[in-house]
Amino acid sequence: MDHSEEPKARPRVTLSPNHHMTINWHSFDRQSDGPVTGASLTERATIVGRVGIIMLSCGTGAWRVREAMNTIARDLGLTCSADVGLITIEFTCFDHGRHYTQALALPTSGVNTDKLTVLERYVARFATDCVGLSVGEIHAQLDKIQHKPGNFSALTAGLASALACAAFTFLLGGGPIEMICAFLGAGVGNYSRRLMGARHITVTASTAVSVALACLSYLLMFKVLELGFHVSQAHEAGYIGAMLFVIPGFPFITSGLDMAKLDMRSGLERGTFAIMVIVVATVTGWLVALLVHFEPQNFIPLHLSFWVLLTCRLAASFCGVYGFSIMFNSPRKLAASAGVLGAVANTLRLTLVDFAMPAAAAAFIGALVAGLLASAVNRNTGYPRISLTVPAIVIMVPGLYMYRAMFNLGLNDFGVGGGWMIKAVLIVVALPLGLAAARIVTDSEWRHVD
Structure with missing residues (x-):
């Protein structure tokens, strides 16, 4: 029996055991080498949301989180509407009549002023330093910021x-x-x-x-x-x-x-x-x-x-x-x-x-x-x-x-x-x-x- 026309099986993914399940951000990367501005709505919107949830984890307020998300969204050609809480963000990105919505949550509230400083500078330089990068390269940069170790024991x-x-x-x-x-x-x-x-x-x-x-x-x-x-x-x-x-x-x-x-x-x-x-x-x-x-x-x-x-x-x-x-x-x-x-x-x-x-x-x-x-x-x-x-x-x-x-x-x-x-x-x-x-x-x- 010829199975050549059957669809390929999806690769097995290990799902997070955590109560607040860890998101595999790189699963949104379709391995495209082109600049992020040419990526799909889903890929670009995910970058907006990830920047927002990392900034929220640093302890800053809703206005600053939304401002960072808006800056990234504008650089990626999107319109963003976000509702920010203590540990949650619900947001929608719009692009030419289409829209994509995500709900993101943190397991707890914390404070990290060093990471906040690094992320604010990253957002400020995003238009000049990052819009020519691929989706995967941007997520790799955000990985480093998200997992930045603390300065003190x-x-x-x-x-x-x-x-x-x-x-x-x-x-x-x-x-x-x-x-x-x-x-x-x-x-x-x-x-x-x-x-x-x-x-x-x-x-x-x-x-x-x-x-x-x-x-x-x-x-x-x-x-x-x-x-x-x-x-x-x-x-x-x-x-x-x-x-x-x-x-x-x-x-x-x-x-x-x-x-x-x-x-x-x-x-x-x-x-x-x-x-x-x-x-x-x-x-x-x-x-x-x-x-x-x-x-x-x-x-x-x-x-x-x-x-x-x-x-x-x-x-x-x-x-x-x-x-x-x-x-x-x-x-x-x-x-x-x-x-x-x-x-x-x-x-x-x-x-x-x-x-x-x-x-x-x-x-x-x-x-x-x-x-x-x-x-x-x-x-x-x-x-x-x-x-x-x-x-x-x-x-x-x-x-x-x-x-x-x-x-x-x-x-x-x-x-x-x-x-x-x-x-x-x-x-x-x-x-x-x-x-x-x-x-x-x-x-x-x-x-x-x-």
Whole structure:
């Protein structure tokens, strides 16, 4: 029997076992050596979607993801309409009456400012460097960006969080004892969180476990100092500093910026994610405090002169922002740039509070200054604004207020707990509003709706 006319069997493909199934992007490549501009609608649209989902994985907001997708689409002769969420993108590309739709999803939300910087530069140069390449060559380039390894080990990330949280503790009013305990607690906590992240542990579990370890490490260090040096029980006040490494700065800030641009789906999803992380962290910290009988109160006054305090705040703000930037995988130069920016903006905010300005108003001005400075640095270096502003703003997030609100609410002291909660909400709202105002002033594209 002659089988010469029977269709050839398709090659066997190993399908992804993951819950969020891995996409074989090279299956869209039909092995054509011609330029991508001559490829099929499906092949070109897939490149648009892949750029968008890689950028979304870096933690940036919906407007920037859509802008990158639009840039690639225009270079490929397509019209793109995209709906962007926290971890999902649904988009359609149109070409001469035809259209192609994809729905893409990530398994979790993360932050990677280094990869974001590389991808933004790739998108900016796509028209000159890539439109003459084949589909397969472009996917090979995107493979390198997508699988770009992190800049720092789990140990380095742990030390960065230790530095950031020790500095954060000083800025909240803590002294050397609180800073030493917070340094150990945050270092152990973030190191463990990185290890759990490498094993794909869900965000709620990794947040709860890492915060619990951070709190217990703070307790252990405090007891060692108490037994060895007879430090006062009042130094329990720095307990909150050990868990501040979990503050979800990128979702918090991009949530406000997305809603300012009426990307309500993305904004609400990001805001909900940030609230979930904070609730898990504060409840865990409160439960550990109950179990070990910790009752953090106000910090012991340091009684520093104005100029000494100003100098120390500048140094601590730089260290805090630098540490958070390293946690977000920023290259050291980018982290240092963010550190300088944050030192100026956060010290200004704290000084305004000292001069009796309401905390929310001072937070707005601090965020505005951070945004304006970030725009200037962006023009000179090309660093993404979000990679500069978020670390600077994270150190302004009122983690102490949030914890005290949860602590008192958990003890049924609703008056005190509600007061701390309202103060925290006002500051959290003011921070993205300040950044949005800076973007409106400095970015002509962002301030228009078209």
